[in-house]
Every structure is written in structure tokens, then in C-alpha cells.
Amino acid sequence: xxxxxxxxxxxxxxxxxxxxxxxxxxxxxxxxxxxxxxxxxxxxxxxxxxxxxxxxxxxxxxxxxxxxxxxxxxxxxxxxxxxxxxxxxxxxxxxxxxxxxxxxxxxxxxxxxxxxxxxxxxxxxxxxxxxxxxxxxxxxxxxxxxxxxxxxxxxxxxxxxxxxxxxxxxxxxxxxxxxxxxxxxxxxxxxxxxxxxxxxxxxxxxxxxxxxxxxxxxxxxxxxxxxxxxxxxxxxxxxxxxxxxxxxxxxxxxxxxxxxxxxxxxxxxxxxxxxxxxxxxxxxxxxxxxxxxx
Numbered sequence: 419x420x421x422x423x424x425x426x427x428x429x430x431x432x433x434x435x436x437x438x439x440x441x442x443x444x445x446x447x448x449x450x451x452x453x454x455x456x457x458x459x460x461x462x463x464x465x466x467x468x469x470x471x472x473x474x475x476x477x478x479x480x481x482x483x484x485x486x487x488x489x490x491x492x493x494x495x496x497x498x499x500x501x502x503x504x505x506x507x508x509x510x511x512x513x514x515x516x517x518x519x520x521x522x523x524x525x526x527x528x529x530x531x532x533x534x535x536x537x538x539x540x541x542x543x544x545x546x547x548x549x550x551x552x553x554x555x556x557x558x559x560x561x562x563x564x565x566x567x568x569x570x571x572x573x574x575x576x577x578x579x580x581x582x583x584x585x586x587x588x589x590x591x592x593x594x595x596x597x598x599x600x601x602x603x604x605x606x607x608x609x610x611x612x613x614x615x616x617x618x619x620x621x622x623x624x625x626x627x628x629x630x631x632x633x634x635x636x637x638x639x640x641x642x643x644x645x646x647x648x649x650x651x652x653x654x655x656x657x658x659x660x661x662x663x664x665x666x667x668x669x670x671x672x673x674x675x676x677x678x679x680x681x682x683x684x685x686x687x688x689x690x691x692x693x694x695x696x697x698x699x700x701x702x703x704x705x706x707x708x709x710x711x712x
Contacts, residue, residue, distance in 0.1 A: 483680065494667065497521065506527060560706060
């Protein structure tokens with residue numbers, strides 16, 4: 419797709435720095451002090467999204483780059499993909515996906531209506547039907563998905579007001595959620611999770627165990643320090659029914675090489691390495707549906 423046509427598919431970036439009231443507290447838009455020309459969205463003081471205007475494929479957050487690498491080695495650029503983004507925030511991954519896969523369609527789900535409006539008004543998101551923004555509870559939306567209704571589901575959902583208690587709601591982390599997502603993405607799809615947590619990796623092992631029961635292949639992506647439980651950070655987890663990396667796009671070796679070339683050298687665990695990481699931990703059995711919304 420030409421640059422001119424891509425620009426026609428985007429809304430104007432209209433960033434207004436400042437602090438905004440949202441349903442869950444406050445959001446702040448401010449210049450990124452480490453990346454010239456970039457902006458950061460903070461939710462209740464916690465970094466949520468980074469935006470680099472006119473460069474949607476340039477991702478500042480490490481875990482988002484890992485997601486992009488994983489999907490880039492699975493699907494060719496001309497693939498007609500249907501993305502469901504659980505967790506809207508600044509819709510950074512929806513902007514990336516719409517640009518990386520010009521034939522794709524995206525639906526973002528964000529519980530905070532005012533945050534959704536803020537992102538839509540400021541961040542130059544592609545117009546519907548390329549990117550649709552839906553206000554809703556992620557677990558409810560996931561529970562309502564039909565089999566084979568999406569190609570990619572990205573879960574990036576956190577609650578809490580500080581970095582220390584910024585966690586994924588339990589009902590999105592268990593076997594029920596993993597099996598529902600597996601049905602929704604079908605045989606060729608991918609369920610991509612952003613796990614974020616403390617050095618204690620027990621919750622991460624339980625999440626990986628849930629994926630391993632729902633998917634034939636589970637790939638874990640992070641750096642060695644995080645895998646050793648020495649810091650708080652992120653692990654990207656990808657559930658697929660076929661090996662993650664497409665041989666026609668370079669295959670596993672090229673995928674691993676791309677991760678190692680990251681500014682923070684990154685590893686991928688799959689097969690036996692994923693089984694060893696799980697280390698016999700049982701999956702969480704938290705039900706997907708809550709009796710009451712969050």
C-alpha cells in the first residue's frame with residue numbers, strides 16, 4: 419500500500435499534552451523524555467502506551483516489539499487478518515497492525531469510556547472499519563466470541579492504580595479464557611498475551627500452563643533476567659495450534675535471530691523449554707465470566 423493511501427486511512431494526530439480525567443482516574447499525555455518526537459500515555463501514573471506520530475510501526479515498548487516480531491514471522495503483509503485487542507489504552511498495537519497489515523481490520527475493547535474517547539481524539543487512529551473502538555469489559559467480550567471469528571487476539575489488560583498492583587484481572591488468566599480464545603482464533607490464529615508481574619514467576623507459569631492445555635504450541639518471549647525471576651517485567655506468551663514462525667517467512671531460526679537483535683537481547687522458549695518453564699504448575703481455573711463487572 420502506498421504512503422499516500424495509508425495516510426488517507428488515518429485520522430489526524432491531534433495530541434494535546436496534559437492531565438485528563440477518565441472513568442478510572444486520570445490519564446496524562448506528555449512528551450517521551452527518552453525518544454524525540456514521541457509521546458507517552460500514562461494511566462494513573464503508570465506508562466500505558468507510546469505514540470510516535472506518522473511512524474506506527476516504530477514501537478517503543480519492548481513487549482510490543484516482541485509481539486510485532488512474533489506476528490511478523492507468522493503472517494505475510496498481505497494477509498487479511500481480523501484483530502481483537504483486549505485492552506485499548508492508546509491503541510498502539512491497533513495502529514501498528516493496521517499499518518503492517520493493510521488488509522487487516524481491528525476492534526479494540528476498553529472498559530474506560532473516557533479513555534477510549536481520549537485515544538480516538540488524540541492519537542490519529544485509522545478510521546472505522548479499519549479500527550473500531552468498543553467500550554466494554556474484556557472478559558465479557560471474549561466470552562461472547564464465536565469460533566473462528568478472529569485471526570489474532572491480543573490481550574493487554576491491567577487494573578490497579580500503581581505499578582505495584584497493576585495486574586491482569588484473574589478471570590482473563592485461567593484455562594476458561596485460554597480455551598475460549600483458542601476456539602475464537604481457530605487452527606491458524608494466534609492468541610497473544612502480555613503478562614506483567616513481579617520476580618515471583620508462579621502466576622506466569624500458571625498462565626503458560628493454561629495456554630498449554632488450550633494450544634498445541636506455546637511460545638514465551640522475554641529476556642534472560644525476567645525468565646530467571648530477577649526483576650519485575652513482561653513476558654509475551656503466544657498460543658497457536660501450529661508452530662509460531664512461518665517457514666515461508668524465515669521460520670524459527672530467523673524469528674530467534676530477530677529477537678536476539680533487539681536492544682535488550684531477547685529469548686524465546688517453545689516446545690520442551692516451555693514445558694520446563696511451566697514446571698508442572700497447574701493452570702488457574704478462574705472462570706471467564708464474572709457475576710458483576712469490574
